[in-house]
Amino acid sequence: MNKIPLKGPLKLLRLFCNQDYLEEIEGDLLERFEKRITQNKPAKWLLWLDVLKLLRPKIIKPVFGRRKLKQNNMLTHNIVVSFRSFKRHKISFFINYLGLVGGLVTVLFIYLWVNHELSVDRFHNDSERIYRLVSDNGGSATLLNTSPRFARELESSIPEIEFIVNSSWGTLESSLIVEEEVYSTEGEFATESFFELFTYPLTHGNPATIFNEPNAIILSEKTALRLFNSTDVVGKTLEWQWYSLEESAVVTGVYKDVPNNSSAQFDYVLSFNVFERRFRDRIARGNRVSRTFMKLTDGASAETVNQKIHQHTRANYPDFHGDPYFVIEYADYYLNSEYENGKPIGGRIELIRLFIVIAILILIIACINFMNLSTARAALRTKEIGVRKTMGALRKSLIFQYLTESCMISSIAGLTALGILFLVFPLIERLLGQAIQPSLDHKSILAFLSIIFITGLLSGSYPALYLSRFNPIQVLKGPFFASSGDQWLRKGLVVFQFGTSLILIVAVLVIYQQMQFIQTKDLGYKNEFIVNFETKGMSGDKQQAFLSEARRIPGVVKASGISHALFGAQKSGANITWEGKDPEQEVWFEWGNIGYDMLELLDIELLEGRFFSKEFGNETTKVVINKATKNLIGIESPLGRKFSVGENDYEIIGVTDDFHFQSLHEQIKPTFFLLNNGWSMKLALRIQPKRINETLPKIQNLYSKFNPGFPFEYTFHDDDQSELYTTEKKTTVLTKYAAGLAIFISCLGLFGLVSFVTERKSKEMGIRKILGASGGSIVRAISKDFVVPISVATVLGVGASALLINRWLNQFAYRVDLKWWFFASAILLMFSITAITTVSKIIKVVIANPINSLRDE
Numbered sequence: 001m002n003k004i005p006l007k008g009p010l011k012l013l014r015l016f017c018n019q020d021y022l023e024e025i026e027g028d029l030l031e032r033f034e035k036r037i038t039q040n041k042p043a044k045w046l047l048w049l050d051v052l053k054l055l056r057p058k059i060i061k062p063v064f065g066r067r068k069l070k071q072n073n074m075l076t077h078n079i080v081v082s083f084r085s086f087k088r089h090k091i092s093f094f095i096n097y098l099g100l101v102g103g104l105v106t107v108l109f110i111y112l113w114v115n116h117e118l119s120v121d122r123f124h125n126d127s128e129r130i131y132r133l134v135s136d137n138g139g140s141a142t143l144l145n146t147s148p149r150f151a152r153e154l155e156s157s158i159p160e161i162e163f164i165v166n167s168s169w170g171t172l173e174s175s176l177i178v179e180e181e182v183y184s185t186e187g188e189f190a191t192e193s194f195f196e197l198f199t200y201p202l203t204h205g206n207p208a209t210i211f212n213e214p215n216a217i218i219l220s221e222k223t224a225l226r227l228f229n230s231t232d233v234v235g236k237t238l239e240w241q242w243y244s245l246e247e248s249a250v251v252t253g254v255y256k257d258v259p260n261n262s263s264a265q266f267d268y269v270l271s272f273n274v275f276e277r278r279f280r281d282r283i284a285r286g287n288r289v290s291r292t293f294m295k296l297t298d299g300a301s302a303e304t305v306n307q308k309i310h311q312h313t314r315a316n317y318p319d320f321h322g323d324p325y326f327v328i329e330y331a332d333y334y335l336n337s338e339y340e341n342g343k344p345i346g347g348r349i350e351l352i353r354l355f356i357v358i359a360i361l362i363l364i365i366a367c368i369n370f371m372n373l374s375t376a377r378a379a380l381r382t383k384e385i386g387v388r389k390t391m392g393a394l395r396k397s398l399i400f401q402y403l404t405e406s407c408m409i410s411s412i413a414g415l416t417a418l419g420i421l422f423l424v425f426p427l428i429e430r431l432l433g434q435a436i437q438p439s440l441d442h443k444s445i446l447a448f449l450s451i452i453f454i455t456g457l458l459s460g461s462y463p464a465l466y467l468s469r470f471n472p473i474q475v476l477k478g479p480f481f482a483s484s485g486d487q488w489l490r491k492g493l494v495v496f497q498f499g500t501s502l503i504l505i506v507a508v509l510v511i512y513q514q515m516q517f518i519q520t521k522d523l524g525y526k527n528e529f530i531v532n533f534e535t536k537g538m539s540g541d542k543q544q545a546f547l548s549e550a551r552r553i554p555g556v557v558k559a560s561g562i563s564h565a566l567f568g569a570q571k572s573g574a575n576i577t578w579e580g581k582d583p584e585q586e587v588w589f590e591w592g593n594i595g596y597d598m599l600e601l602l603d604i605e606l607l608e609g610r611f612f613s614k615e616f617g618n619e620t621t622k623v624v625i626n627k628a629t630k631n632l633i634g635i636e637s638p639l640g641r642k643f644s645v646g647e648n649d650y651e652i653i654g655v656t657d658d659f660h661f662q663s664l665h666e667q668i669k670p671t672f673f674l675l676n677n678g679w680s681m682k683l684a685l686r687i688q689p690k691r692i693n694e695t696l697p698k699i700q701n702l703y704s705k706f707n708p709g710f711p712f713e714y715t716f717h718d719d720d721q722s723e724l725y726t727t728e729k730k731t732t733v734l735t736k737y738a739a740g741l742a743i744f745i746s747c748l749g750l751f752g753l754v755s756f757v758t759e760r761k762s763k764e765m766g767i768r769k770i771l772g773a774s775g776g777s778i779v780r781a782i783s784k785d786f787v788v789p790i791s792v793a794t795v796l797g798v799g800a801s802a803l804l805i806n807r808w809l810n811q812f813a814y815r816v817d818l819k820w821w822f823f824a825s826a827i828l829l830m831f832s833i834t835a836i837t838t839v840s841k842i843i844k845v846v847i848a849n850p851i852n853s854l855r856d857e
Helices: 009-016 019-038 043-053 065-088 090-119 148-157 221-228 272-278 280-284 302-316 348-390 395-432 442-468 472-477 484-520 540-550 627-633 689-706 717-760 762-770 775-809 820-847 850-854
Strands: 130-136 161-168 172-178 181-190 202-204 216-220 237-242 245-255 268-271 290-296 325-329 338-340 343-346 530-534 556-562 571-573 576-578 589-594 606-609 622-626 642-645 648-656 671-675 682-687 714-716
Touching: 009 019, 009 043, 019 043, 065 090, 090 348, 090 395, 090 442, 090 717, 130 338, 148 161, 148 280, 148 290, 148 302, 161 272, 172 221, 181 221, 181 272, 216 221, 221 245, 245 268, 245 272, 268 272, 272 280, 302 325, 343 348, 348 395, 348 442, 348 484, 348 717, 395 442, 395 717, 484 717, 484 775, 484 820, 530 689, 530 717, 540 556, 540 682, 540 689, 556 589, 622 627, 622 642, 627 648, 627 671, 642 671, 682 689, 714 717, 717 775, 717 820, 762 775, 775 820
Parallel strands: 181 268, 216 245, 589 671, 622 648
Antiparallel strands: 130 290, 130 325, 161 181, 161 290, 172 181, 172 237, 202 245, 216 268, 237 245, 338 343, 530 682, 530 714, 556 682, 571 589, 576 642, 606 648, 622 671, 642 648
16 A cells, blocks of 8 residues: 555544544545555545545534533533433432431521621731730639730830720710710720721721820711711711710711621720820729730731730739730630630630531531432432443443532522521521621632532532442342442441431530529529619719619619629729738639619628618728638638728628629639729619519609610610520520431431332332231331431430530539430430331331232332
8 A cells, every 4th residue: 555645645634533533534535545546546636635625614623612512411411311310219309409408508507607707807907916915814714904004014115016006995885965965875995096906997087187186086987977967077076975974075087887797896986085084093003994905016926925024014013923914816806705824715616616517417417318318229220320331331420420410409409598598597697696797709609609519529429439330230130239338338327317416406405404504593692673774974973862762663672783784794803812811822803883782682692790781881991792702711700800902901891692693604703892982883773573564664764854865775684694695595596406407307318218118128028918927027127227227326326415515514613414314305306206207108018008019010
């Protein structure tokens, strides 16, 4: 054969011709070439002409398009096959669909909530360089209040601190008055670098001069509109009032409303000059009356700053024991609010971790349903797989097919879950008691799609690998039987499902019991039917006059005031001494300034001595302590002994029994009470239970008389106290719904497996009945595949739940004990639900006519 054409025309042909046609065309051309040579024709040039004539679209091989077309065709084919499979196996599809919807609703919501929580305070520019100065009280509680004087010392002596910002001890519930119209607001005091440190963008006003006025006030946009119906308010004046303090202020700027993902929410910022002027004496004494924030220099570490704070404290305050002050990243405090020796040990991050774990468990349970049902029904698809493999289908194409099915179900379930989440989102926010702004940015959309896609891959991964490995010769020969390893895996997945469900059921029972314990435990005082409210514009004299008239209102049992709060941590102090105290001993006390009758109003039990009384003249040099303080002092009868707070000496006149003002997370601490000077931050009135409705309006009228222009905003003490357990309430809601969802999904999967087993064993059961088998033996034969795994799940679930729930309970100083009936109730509930799920299918098999199952297909 002449070899010349291979160097030219055939080489060109192989370059452009589609591989599907190349062999046949090349053969035809070579045959024609040989024939032309025998006919003495110009075969070479005619071959070139034939090759050039083949430059047609149908002959030219595609560079990209055909491969993409093939992939599209394969994807379209897989989608069509998947829909046919869904239609053929409706029950399996519906069970997988419902399970994945439940799992995805949970995961998508928790993603939104966790994303919101993790974003809190992260929006500030250079947030990783913004820190706050805090201290501890000898335990895990973190004290946010600092000394402005001490903060300035640190700024001038530690070069790693670029600058500091001092603010008030928290947002102040105060009033802004414009043209005699009173507006209830919450605000902050702050030094001049506040808006440089924190990213609250100004819309009006010059950042460099907004604090030049000694009484400068900067309003949020919402507050400016509320007060003046405009945001162009720079230069306008208003009156600021906080209890008996009043100031005229000049608006020097307006900032954008504080976003929801800011832990600090405030309506205005008032110049710190006002604060310093009003609390000059306390600041001069170094009292902790403010909060301190700082920006560290670029590259500075918190560890270095903390070491230098320690050195500064030791060098300048040699009599001070302990190491209370340290800095923590500002944005970290929202998640990690409990510290020990300067290291985070807990806070909201624990709740976030719990949410994430529960979301993952619920999703895994839903994916297990898919895996179990897909592998259990493998026998129904073996012939399909065998035929496809015999026709040349590769294993990877089969894997792609089954992953397509799982991703399609996941996508359909994901769209449904998004719709459900949109509908129930307000309800979930109310249940959690927290507003969440779902973000629809590209990051969230990508996260949603990723969750749905990963769910599809996870749920379909094992079935795809399992089904695609079948040997086509074996599956075409006869019935397929799953290997013992596959059966054990399936049973293991059932164990995981029901073990997790049992843990969640036990958690619901124990958390409910702990919350009941919290609500019913004797706190050492009576917290019901106590109305408390802020005094706001009232001076001390007005407060005393108000209390005198309030006591004469029918239905009011007692009335008094307190300078701090009626629950939660009181004021903390460590500079306290008594006779015989070890000079090296440092103890943190809780304490409060109270009015006459406050301890009687709370019905705290008096163990020794007496309470404060006007009958004994001046009582401002007296102190009442609790039993924990008496035990600490170590004196059998401390009455009449000296008790020193700072530089002031007091005489102990009474000892109360221990009581819980803080949550049950905390041990009862040494506590003492001093008599206030007639001015109180809060007033409290105990009302007769049956006269609340008629008494409250009278109290409101009296309040309006003494404090005109200020709204009467009251709360009940027991409701306020329940706010100490916000995290526990969220945990209760979460575990309750998670347990219900886990049981529902698990039982869906069990129902599907029972349906399949009864269908597969119908002929066997028919033969057993004909041979005289009893209904009980048939029930045992069908149930044995499920009773053993669920029994194993019960044993493992009880052990795991005991460890996990006990760890949760250990965060309470006062808690319920784990009792055997917690676990027995959970087991009984789970087995009852399981029995209800499976009994209908099993009874149907028992009462069925065996002839129907033995008829030839």
